[in-house]
Amino acid sequence: MAMEKVKKNDFIELEFIGKVKNGEVFDTNISEEAKKIGLKIDDKPFILCIGQEMVIKGLDKSLNGKEIGKTSSVDLLPSEAFQERKSSLVRLIPLSVFTQQKILPKQGMTLALDNMLVKIVSVSGGRVLVDFNNPLSGKIVSYEFTIKRKVDDINEKIQAITDYFIRKDVKFDLKDTKILLEIEEAFSPIIAILNNKFKSIINLEFELKK
Template identity: 55%
Template structure:
């Protein structure tokens, strides 16, 4: 039977647990229901070897067979990293109150685009843990590769969704993917082009959307 190789695109179903059995992530509806997790009702497609999932899970996909169930155990360094003491910091309380946040011990929230945990609150200072909540823990993943993706459109859609979290209009012409996007999105497309070419062997070409002049004139005359 054919096995999965680096840069293959696959549809993956998975459940991540801590060693004590607590589910922290899944795209399996029956498992998500156990932790009241809302999940997208669409296939989860990734490119193997491109770090689109946790490192240890990504590494383990190579050599696996389609439609077979697997379970792996990952040490912290292959999962969410070791805990680092320097990532526990004292921060003035007013940093939070200025954002209308009243921190409490045990609270998990986003701060400076990171997920952090409030370790303690004392006087005017807050002890904040910037370590990933799963740092330092051994992790178990149960997963199945549902199928290998062969259609270029599905592959391109998965890359765009992962890196840009958007649905974009494009046409595929040979080794070129021509994107018709607003000018504001052009820098994001340009940033992604090298990675896109590496994975797909296809160049991203930008075609700016042309505004309807008649519509613009009508709007300006109102």
Template identity: 40%
Template sequence: MVKTKKGDFIELDFVGRIKSTGQIFDLTVEAIAKKEGIAAQGKFEPMVACIGSGQLIAGFDVAVSGKEVGAEFEFDLKPEDAFGRKNPKLIQLTSLSVLKKKDINPIPGMQLDVDGAMATVRSVSGGRVILDFNHPLSGKELHYWAKVRKIITDKQTQVESITKLLGIPCEVSIKEKTATLKLDQQVPKQITDVISKEIEKHVAGISIKFAG
């Protein structure tokens, strides 16, 4: 059987759970989502990622390398191999009045955008609010079920997977060794430079150009 390796683009399904509670925090399988009563803004579909590119969290990246295509497997990740341990310096105390001036009425568990940084409200008491700027899954041990569906060799699918992960809506067309990206909206040059660098780094033999 063919096994995955660093540099491969793979299509995979997975279900990620918080190990201590069994709560699902991310998944790609629609049937499981329906069974668990999970709703999503988008549709559930397999993920495409490049092994060793940093597109997956560190422990997940290691776990999917060397696996047979079609095989199902499960694994646990310690916090340091997932979303990191909690950093006490990222837990801050602020005044409730400051947030209310921004038309924010915080309640515990709510996630807020505070000056461009995401924070979770940990407590609201006595006019004070504790905000946690750590990743919501930091400090958590995770459990994954995963299945490598196939290795992706099609260059267009590889390029499209990178633009999707970067959150850049665009149309991709490839002619010979050039991928043309037609962006839905105008973006700064520093952003197109990042897109080009990521694609040319991970998709062998492809150069990038942008169409208006």
């Protein structure tokens, strides 16, 4: 008997392992695999909406049409994963930018700068050569993944949307065709911009709770 297949705009629970070409794991949401590489992960189920690029583009495309419960794999070129390396993202930055933040940059060091993960290529005199490219840019990567279940519960869907788009644990109430979010007024412009997307995904509007 054939298993149910999922399609665009279905919500699913996904388990995955991401590897580079030599087999080294760089990302996973499976606890046992995460422990092997010293990766701390959130233990709650990873729920996403297919076709909304809530995972990298190539993996998102691969989910469409897959059977629930079946493990699949896909190899992704840089264009479908973490993009090609760009020389424009390797920049010289004054050493003072780091010292003002009490950071002593050293060659090979990886650190957060301007909310981005960067690598220190070299330090010479008062200048630092910094690589802003994603560490996985230019690499072929592979994913092994399993769609554990299709998610039908509206509360789980709403939670998945707020987790991804708002990046914040948000309390909410469902009233008629509206989702009332208990969140700071500062998020109002973001909600307004994204509301059409939210409506296209779950046919409900998001509002801030008064």
